[in-house]
Amino acid sequence: MRELNTEPLAFVVHDGDLGSPPNGSCTNELWTRRLAQFQASLHPLIYTPGDNEWTDCHAAEGAPGYEPFERLMALRATFFRTNASLGQRAIPLVRQAGYPENARWTHGGITFITLHVVGSNNNRGRVPEGDAEYAARNAADVAWLREGFAAARSSRAIMIIQQANIFPDFPPFPGGKPQQPNGYAELRPAIEQEASVYRKPVVLVHGDSHYFRIDQPLGRRTGRGGAGTPSLENFTRVETFGAPSHHWVQAFVRRDDPNVFTFRQRIVAPNVVPRN
Secondary structure: OHHHHOOOOOOEEEOOOOOOHHHOOOOHHHHHHHHHHHHOOOOOEEEOOOHHHOOOOOHHHOOOOOOHHHHHHHHHHHHOOOOEOEOOOOOEOEEEOOEEEEEEEEEOOEEEEEOOOOHHHHOOOOOHHHHHHHHHHHHHHHHHHHHHHHHOOOOOEEEEEOOOOOOOOOOOOOOOOOOOOOOOOOHHHHHHHHHHHHOOOEEEEEOOOOOOEEEOOOOOEEOHHHOEEOOOOOEEEEEOOOOOOOOEEEEEEOOOOOOOEEEEEEOOHHHOOOOO
8 A cells, every 4th residue: 555655556356355254354443444445545545355354254264253234234334324435535336226336437538337146156156145145236336337337338438347357267266166056147248249249459357266367257168179260359357466476567548559558467576485
């Protein structure tokens, strides 16, 4: 956060996971500390939740005494109380009714969208109550995605930010393989359909696997002898750093670049792990 505050940034986005459940990510105490850090940001700061803040808040994940749905309601009341970003230089956001963590804003002719899509299979397949929550939020996410693309018709590009890695065919993937029923089965084709029709650059930024990479995992269909369908050329995935790599990724926008975005990994020197 200290390094971010020294940079001339338009805004900062945190793509989920405020810590880990055994180390307090479910607690009001840690949330209070994180909220203070976010509000102290010199830049507008937008946050989208991760599974460690609520989905994983139960005994099996090392957080006995907590209940995921209660934590979700409390999370919304703590971090998403207004129609503005966090930070000392707040910017206005469009928020989805009933799901205020889903936000949209524009900057430099680009539309930015947050989706509340989390790891741990998006809260699907653990308990019936979770399945009901998943179904409602997933429908809201897909609707918000489609609304965002419709609103961005005149934009130069779209960037979507969420916590979950939804591409199990490209390891590393949390847990090693997807769960069934899959919590991302409806979202992936919705993104592919919207990006295919949009044709202009679409970037999906996420965390979850704790593995920095930039690739094109959407739409690829392999066939015999190397033939098949190529990845969707106008879609790029950027996965940000995660513990124990405490660094950040900077996005640049150029008006004369048809791809619009370029990305640079930013290694924070005090956070570099010493090697023998």
